[in-house]
Amino acid sequence: MQQAGATAEPTPTVPAQLPEESTVDSSSSFRAVVLAGGLAFEREVSMRSGRRVSAALRHADIEVEVLDADAQLLPTLAGQPCDAVFIALHGASGEDGSLRSVLELAGVPYVGSDSTASRLAWDKPGAKARMAAAGITTPEWVALPHSTYRELGAGAVLDLILSRLGLPLMLKPAQGGSALGTVKVSTVQELPEAMIGAFAYADTVLIEQFVSGAEVAVSVIDRTAGPTVLPAVEIVPQSGVFDYAARYTPGMTEYFTPARLGDATTARAADVALSVHRTLNLSGLSRTDAIITDDGEVSFLEVNVSPGMTDTSMLPMSVAAAGLDLGIVLADLLRSAAMPGRSAGSS
Amino acid sequence: MSGTRLDPYSGRYAARTHGMTASEIRALFAVVSRPEVVSLAGGMPAVTALPLDAVGSMIGDLVTGHGAATLQYGSGQGDLRLRERICDVMALEGIGGGADEDASPDNVVVTVGSQQGLDLVTRVFCDPGDIVLAEAPSYVGALGVFQAAQAEVRHVPMDDDGLIPEALRAALLRLRAEGRRAKFLYTVPNFHNPAGVTLTVERREQILALAHQFDLLVIEDNPYGLLGFDRDPLPALRSQAAERVIYLGSFSKTFSPGLRVGWVYAPVAVREKLVLASESQILCPPSLTQYAVARYLDTQSWEQQIKVFGELYRERRDATLDSLSALMPDEVSWTDPGGGFYVWLQLPDGLDAKVMQPRAVAARVAYVPGIGFYADGSGQRFLRLSYCYPEPDRIREGVRRLAGVVESELELRDTFGGIDPATLHGADTP
Numbered sequence: 001m002q003q004a005g006a007t008a009e010p011t012p013t014v015p016a017q018l019p020e021e022s023t024v025d026s027s028s029s030f031r032a033v034v035l036a037g038g039l040a041f042e043r044e045v046s047m048r049s050g051r052r053v054s055a056a057l058r059h060a061d062i063e064v065e066v067l068d069a070d071a072q073l074l075p076t077l078a079g080q081p082c083d084a085v086f087i088a089l090h091g092a093s094g095e096d097g098s099l100r101s102v103l104e105l106a107g108v109p110y111v112g113s114d115s116t117a118s119r120l121a122w123d124k125p126g127a128k129a130r131m132a133a134a135g136i137t138t139p140e141w142v143a144l145p146h147s148t149y150r151e152l153g154a155g156a157v158l159d160l161i162l163s164r165l166g167l168p169l170m171l172k173p174a175q176g177g178s179a180l181g182t183v184k185v186s187t188v189q190e191l192p193e194a195m196i197g198a199f200a201y202a203d204t205v206l207i208e209q210f211v212s213g214a215e216v217a218v219s220v221i222d223r224t225a226g227p228t229v230l231p232a233v234e235i236v237p238q239s240g241v242f243d244y245a246a247r248y249t250p251g252m253t254e255y256f257t258p259a260r261l262g263d264a265t266t267a268r269a270a271d272v273a274l275s276v277h278r279t280l281n282l283s284g285l286s287r288t289d290a291i292i293t294d295d296g297e298v299s300f301l302e303v304n305v306s307p308g309m310t311d312t313s314m315l316p317m318s319v320a321a322a323g324l325d326l327g328i329v330l331a332d333l334l335r336s337a338a339m340p341g342r343s344a345g346s347s
Numbered sequence: 348m349s350g351t352r353l354d355p356y357s358g359r360y361a362a363r364t365h366g367m368t369a370s371e372i373r374a375l376f377a378v379v380s381r382p383e384v385v386s387l388a389g390g391m392p393a394v395t396a397l398p399l400d401a402v403g404s405m406i407g408d409l410v411t412g413h414g415a416a417t418l419q420y421g422s423g424q425g426d427l428r429l430r431e432r433i434c435d436v437m438a439l440e441g442i443g444g445g446a447d448e449d450a451s452p453d454n455v456v457v458t459v460g461s462q463q464g465l466d467l468v469t470r471v472f473c474d475p476g477d478i479v480l481a482e483a484p485s486y487v488g489a490l491g492v493f494q495a496a497q498a499e500v501r502h503v504p505m506d507d508d509g510l511i512p513e514a515l516r517a518a519l520l521r522l523r524a525e526g527r528r529a530k531f532l533y534t535v536p537n538f539h540n541p542a543g544v545t546l547t548v549e550r551r552e553q554i555l556a557l558a559h560q561f562d563l564l565v566i567e568d569n570p571y572g573l574l575g576f577d578r579d580p581l582p583a584l585r586s587q588a589a590e591r592v593i594y595l596g597s598f599s600k601t602f603s604p605g606l607r608v609g610w611v612y613a614p615v616a617v618r619e620k621l622v623l624a625s626e627s628q629i630l631c632p633p634s635l636t637q638y639a640v641a642r643y644l645d646t647q648s649w650e651q652q653i654k655v656f657g658e659l660y661r662e663r664r665d666a667t668l669d670s671l672s673a674l675m676p677d678e679v680s681w682t683d684p685g686g687g688f689y690v691w692l693q694l695p696d697g698l699d700a701k702v703m704q705p706r707a708v709a710a711r712v713a714y715v716p717g718i719g720f721y722a723d724g725s726g727q728r729f730l731r732l733s734y735c736y737p738e739p740d741r742i743r744e745g746v747r748r749l750a751g752v753v754e755s756e757l758e759l760r761d762t763f764g765g766i767d768p769a770t771l772h773g774a775d776t777p
Contacts, residue, residue, distance in 0.1 A: 039711075201706075250354035254350040
């Protein structure tokens with residue numbers, strides 16, 4: 001259980017103007033593989049991300065093949081080598097570092113964070129602990145496996161947690177995305193059922209103090225000139241909860257890009273996103289989700305190494321708000337990942 | 348400053364689209380298509396058991412030899428030759444003889460699957476707010492049609508012998524006391540979807556007697572009636588009460604769901620309205636698939652093929668029931684279908700099939716949570732297993748995985764289910 005203190009690192013600078021054109025040599029032909037699908041809970045979202053990414057890349061004159069992460073993948077990559085892979089897989093395998101480890105073993109370049117960094121970012125409690133240690137504020141939390149509750153008595157353990165964190169709480173599977181299994185608990189009566197629901201998605205459940213405020217998503221892209229923070233997206237779900245339906249049903253959530261934060265808070269949010277990206281050794285692209293508290297504090301929730309790319313996803317909104325073309329940005333990331341001398345997973 | 352909702356059509360949608368949102372359950376089903384997952388979810392017929400070469404050659408000939416008709420518009424009511432053959436099929440369940448003097452191809456309306464037939468019937472009879480009676484549970488596709496028509500569904504309980512006549516009487520009396528009436532009763536009497544049970548002959552008579560007494564129209568949806576394992580088909584409700592029952596039939600289970608051919612068999616007055624409603628909806632059913640079904644019935648031993656399907660499904664039903672008996676915890680119970688595609692399973696008290704679904708997907712087994720088969724949000728303890736598609740070995744593996752999932756959920760219930768929230772810190776917080 002940890003409570004983070006104030007930001008200790010120097011404030012990174014947000015570029016005043018982002019480059020509109022490709023920053024990477026794009027003169028030669030390029031063949032990319034987009035990985036989409038998989039067996040995780042987010043397969044459907046991943047398929048949509050994959051379709052959007054491949055369409056954007058084709059628009060940028062990149063030859064694209066979309067492959068599922070199945071038993072045909074490695075033979076296909078061996079038989080028809082590509083210049084680099086874009087991972088549009090969400091959830092386990094795509095984000096937990098396992099697939100990235102295999103690509104590293106196979107020597108296949110890919111966009112994004114390497115397996116070690118992904119593994120750390122994927123685990124919400126682990127990422128929160130690292131960020132808290134780095135001085136980034138994050139809601140106070142407890143993360144325990146089912147076995148702990150079973151062995152010590154769920155009532156006694158939850159009573160301790162409640163006495164420390166109070167109500168309301170956010171319950172989240174320790175790993176996973178798209179808010180699957182995430183629920184807000186406002187009364188103790190709701191807690192037992194909510195615990196059972198969250199444990200259906202993961203063996204460990206993160207219980208987090210609920211922090212009220214504006215929800216924002218801050219994306220970072222890292223082409224050749226170092227990580228760049230894109231305009232933050234402010235998320236205002238109609239129902240008040242940014243759950244699965246609110247994320248993927250057009251009309252159920254209002255998005256403001258750039259977020260209505262004011263210059264100082266905008267800079268702090270960018271600061272946090274950049275710190276997360278650097279502290280966790282992320283590369284290529286990342287999306288940090290945070291709450292801007294009523295007193296303007298930026299509270300880190302989680303980071304995604306394979307951000308959604310669907311029609312309702314936030315990273316593409318940020319790219320557009322920055323005046324960039326999604327296809328060119330993604331093509332740059334692929335070309336950067338494929339550069340000679342680059343290790344797999346870098347860009 | 349305004350943001351974007353990513354939907355420029357917000358504010359224009361009809362009220363009936365309320366609730367059409369992205370769903371976690373639907374998202375979880377995306378993995379079902381992967382071969383690693385044993386899907387006991389979808390009711391997909393085993394179409395590879397068909398004589399595919401013969402069917403392919405037959406359909407090829409329909410295009411090359413008869414394209415002027417098969418690729419052209421057709422009658423709004425459907426092709427006459429097919430309607431004649433549909434009468435032959437219905438005769439197997441007693442329709443068209445005895446008291447049914449009305450039996451005639453003239454009273455058959457061919458539809459795009461029986462799903463369109465149900466939609467037409469509902470459009471013809473239901474205004475927003477009207478009441479429809481339906482079994483508890485009911486076919487999820489029917490509930491979708493009723494919801495789209497903005498009808499109010501009132502469920503009537505069923506047991507191992509199908510719809511309970513006493514419960515139907517009670518429901519009708521309640522309506523009468525409210526000064527209201529049901530537009531119709533929707534029922535799947537044979538090998539029910541999702542419950543797998545069949546309405547007994549005795550109860551058929553009782554329910555028809557109630558229909559007469561309360562002037563109730565009955566919609567008999569019968570896609571599975573010919574797929575019994577242990578006995579000849581029971582007489583259709585329609586065969587006992589020609590003016591009281593509208594019958595929905597389908598070739599999706601006895602031939603092919605990909606052709607989308609079904610029908611409505613209705614009294615004359617209703618038939619006319621159904622034809623007009625169908626013409627405004629789809630102009631005419633597809634000619635090519637109608638000719639394909641008619642040709643199949645004319646040239647292939649279709650009754651023998653139904654027996655082939657029945658034997659195949661019986662073997663899969665047995666694999667399902669044997670595995671459930673061997674592997675499921677004691678507190679789990681299920682129905683014993685005598686035909687059709689489905690077993691309806693009841694989980695132990697405190698378990699919720701929808702909540703359990705992510706764990707099942709992680710274990711690579713899929714089912715349909717029971718809540719989708721109820722219009723009133725109940726059914727949490729139930730789930731539907733379909734045995735029609737996977738091979739018996741896969742079924743056994745799927746049930747083994749599912750049993751492990753149920754065991755894990757029982758552990759969770761034991762851990763968290765016994766908590767008294769009143770003893771927790773913050774219990775007095777409003």
